[in-house]
Amino acid sequence: MNTLQSKEMYEKLFLIREAEQAIARVYPEGEIRCPTHLSIGQEAVPAAMGLATTSQDLAVSTHRCHAHYLGKGGSLRGMFAELYGKVTGCTRGRGGSMHLMDESVGFMGSTAIVANSIPVGVGLALSMQLKKQKNVSLIFFGDGATEEGAFYEAANFAALRKLPALFLCENNLYSVYSSLKPRQPEGRKIVEVAKAIGLHTEIANGNDAEECFRVISEAKQRAINGEGAQFIEFFTYRWLEHCGPFIDQHLKYRADDEFAKWKAMDPVASFREKMLKNGTLTESQMMGIEKNVLDSIADAITFSKESPYPEASEAFGPIYKERNHSAGASK
Numbered sequence: 576m577n578t579l580q581s582k583e584m585y586e587k588l589f590l591i592r593e594a595e596q597a598i599a600r601v602y603p604e605g606e607i608r609c610p611t612h613l614s615i616g617q618e619a620v621p622a623a624m625g626l627a628t629t630s631q632d633l634a635v636s637t638h639r640c641h642a643h644y645l646g647k648g649g650s651l652r653g654m655f656a657e658l659y660g661k662v663t664g665c666t667r668g669r670g671g672s673m674h675l676m677d678e679s680v681g682f683m684g685s686t687a688i689v690a691n692s693i694p695v696g697v698g699l700a701l702s703m704q705l706k707k708q709k710n711v712s713l714i715f716f717g718d719g720a721t722e723e724g725a726f727y728e729a730a731n732f733a734a735l736r737k738l739p740a741l742f743l744c745e746n747n748l749y750s751v752y753s754s755l756k757p758r759q760p761e762g763r764k765i766v767e768v769a770k771a772i773g774l775h776t777e778i779a780n781g782n783d784a785e786e787c788f789r790v791i792s793e794a795k796q797r798a799i800n801g802e803g804a805q806f807i808e809f810f811t812y813r814w815l816e817h818c819g820p821f822i823d824q825h826l827k828y829r830a831d832d833e834f835a836k837w838k839a840m841d842p843v844a845s846f847r848e849k850m851l852k853n854g855t856l857t858e859s860q861m862m863g864i865e866k867n868v869l870d871s872i873a874d875a876i877t878f879s880k881e882s883p884y885p886e887a888s889e890a891f892g893p894i895y896k897e898r899n900h901s902a903g904a905s906k
């Protein structure tokens with residue numbers, strides 16, 4: 576990575592971390608009413624994806640989508656306003672945290688039903704292939720999604736047709752409160768399942784931004800070269816509760832030493848440290864980036880709070896309009 580790329584990577588990492596810290600801070604005020612699934616601790620994969628792709632490469636995501644949306648360059652004001660349920664939000668306040676989208680940067684949407692955006696991402700890859708585009712479809716999902724039928728059907732089709740799809744599996748070892756042990760047979764490696772389906776597979780340290788950048792860039796190149804659909808299993812870890820702004824370590828479903836081990840592998844702090852140590856970026860450059868990011872987050876929150884809510888007719892969509900209209904007409 577050159578200096579410019581390192582700067583951009585740090586900006587993305589810091590933005591994702593701080594935007595989510597800000598959500599965690601304001602959430603208890605009660606003005607954000609939708610559930611939120613934060614990715615604090617999982618910033619490296621989304622930041623690297625953003626750096627390795629362009630707005631012509633299209634991404635889809637899951638319930639835990641803030642980081643993917645921001646990594647892809649989605650509007651910060653649009654995201655916060657969406658969380659606050661305001662009409663200025665990226666889906667005009669109708670979708671909330673789990674339904675972010677920003678087509679202007681190729682972030683095509685996210686849905687809360689586990690694995691359900693995977694076939695949509697495969698459909699985007701099929702359309703790219705039919706149109707002979709030199710782009711890829713980026714499909715984000717968690718380890719839990721590999722237990723859903725939709726994953727198998729979509730992966731099979733992508734492998735069969737050699738589609739330019741990148742299956743980006745962020746294995747954070749948990750689905751809600753369940754580790755892999757009660758969910759999948761002992762010894763299974765998710766990446767081996769993907770390989771057996773016929774996808775080209777890689778494993779990566781999902782907390783190392785540079786490694787993530789390299790594997791995603793290489794996978795993109797292979798997919799564009801017509802070598803077929805790619806699957807990357809990234810090992811990473813979420814720091815906060817599955818859904819909500821708090822630490823839930825008191826529940827003890829994750830061992831203290833496991834939690835401590837992953838916290839020590841902080842993807843944002845470790846990247847910062849490395850860039851300073853090897854002289855790629857200076858302390859003052861880092862601080863400049865940090866100030867700009869924090870200012871933009873403060874601006875996005877103020878903007879969101881000051882924005883209006885959608886009109887009821889807009890919030891509830893055409894059915895509301897129709898009913899209201901016919902009720903009025905019958906008078």
Ligand SMILES: Cc1ncc(C[n+]2csc(CCOP(=O)(O)OP(=O)(O)O)c2C)c(N)n1
Pocket residue numbers: 638639687688689690716717718719720721747749750751817
């Ligand atoms: C089809 C379906 N089943 C169950 C749920 C409830 N649910 C929401 S998130 C989640 C965990 C998914 O785990 P994983 O795919 O590993 O993603 P992570 O939350 O770890 O990022 C579950 C079970 C759902 N939303 N959809």
Ligand SMILES: [Mg+2]
Pocket residue numbers: 717718719745746747748749750751
């Ligand atoms: Mg998971």
